[in-house]
Amino acid sequence: xxxxxxxxxxxxxxxxxxxxxxxxxxxxxxxxxxxxxxxxxxxxxxxxxxxxxxxxxxxxxxxxxxxxxxxxxxxxxxxxxxxxxxxxxxxxxxxxxxxxxxxxxx
Amino acid sequence: xxxxxxxxxxxxxxxxxxxxxxxxxxxxxxxxxxxxxxxxxxxxxxxxxxxxxxxxxxxxxxxxxxxxxxxxxxxxxxxxxxxxxxxxxxxxxxxxxxxxxxxxxxxxxxxxxxxxxxxxxxxxxxxxxxxxxxxxxxxxxxxxxxxxxxxxxxx
Numbered sequence: 001x002x003x004x005x006x007x008x009x010x011x012x013x014x015x016x017x018x019x020x021x022x023x024x025x026x027x028x029x030x031x032x033x034x035x036x037x038x039x040x041x042x043x044x045x046x047x048x049x050x051x052x053x054x055x056x057x058x059x060x061x062x063x064x065x066x067x068x069x070x071x072x073x074x075x076x077x078x079x080x081x082x083x084x085x086x087x088x089x090x091x092x093x094x095x096x097x098x099x100x101x102x103x104x105x106x
Numbered sequence: 107x108x109x110x111x112x113x114x115x116x117x118x119x120x121x122x123x124x125x126x127x128x129x130x131x132x133x134x135x136x137x138x139x140x141x142x143x144x145x146x147x148x149x150x151x152x153x154x155x156x157x158x159x160x161x162x163x164x165x166x167x168x169x170x171x172x173x174x175x176x177x178x179x180x181x182x183x184x185x186x187x188x189x190x191x192x193x194x195x196x197x198x199x200x201x202x203x204x205x206x207x208x209x210x211x212x213x214x215x216x217x218x219x220x221x222x223x224x225x226x227x228x229x230x231x232x233x234x235x236x237x238x239x240x241x242x243x244x245x246x247x248x249x250x251x252x253x254x255x256x257x258x259x260x261x
Contacts, residue, residue: 015221028229030207045143049220056220062148064203064211064229066184072225073216 002088002096009075009084009102016078016102018049020071020086028063043091044069050085051075080104147210153237156202156210162239165246168193171238173251179230182255188225193242196222205234231258 003023009016022044029041041063049057049071056075075084080102087097147159157163174188189199197217202209211228222240230236233254240247 051219054218056216056218057224058215058218059224060143060148060213060215062208062211064206064208066227066229070186070225070227072188072223073214074221074223076219076221 002094005086005088005096005098007084007086007098007100009078009082009100011078011080011102011104014077014079016051016075016082016084018073018075018084020047020049022047022069022071022088022096024067024069024088024090026063026065026067026069041091044088045091047071047086047088049073049075050083050087051078052082053085078102144210144213147213148208150210151208153202153204153209157239159210160200160213160239160241160246162200162241162246162248165239165248168240168247168249171240171247171249173236173238173249174225175236175251175253177252178254178256180256182230182232182258184227185230185253185255186225186227187236189223189238189240191222191238191240191242191247193222193240193247195243196240197243198241199224200237200239201226201228202237202239203228203230203234204237206231230255 006021027042043063047059082102085099089095170192172190179185200213
């Protein structure tokens, strides 16, 4: 099953700086294994980021996004304690959702 | 990775019936979520086709889009790219690596209240221009930056 994501959301003024690290092989379908067989495509197609349940970022990805993808974004009008949810879905239908709360800048 | 081994693991996984039911559920919901996935765009091999699929043919260049990326990336498998759009009412940001086998790398829809900023890491097969295509206020704008690649990351 999918590994948990690492998400960090820190507040800077009224903007939350969100950094997400997903663990995923992101196979392009172009690489060959040691036996010379093409490794089939396996990549995250869609990532949805929500702020207190409201979608703020809806992404569509191709296989050209790097292995163990990183995603950074900023959310306006955030407060400490707000919930940031992240859901990804890959081309095999596997998915993973994780949630964090926004922490004040230290 | 050995495909036969993967299948073997799946088949022998405990509580087979339950796992299969779960998998079926996941697959169907995954399809629903990925329904608006821009298949034509992601499968296009030429820059012009990608622009067409985004509806961005004839987009104007803008200095209000800033691409933050290294001039020279040693490893094409991990090229950090950040795009900042200062255009008012930014709705969508796409990253396109011109000379990749499939140029369109990612599309970010920020119309729900996110700021005009995204960063991600992409793979690049060779030295090429990276385009940022931004949809703001219903119009399309582009910016580009050449990134030199020492070792390609598509192999």
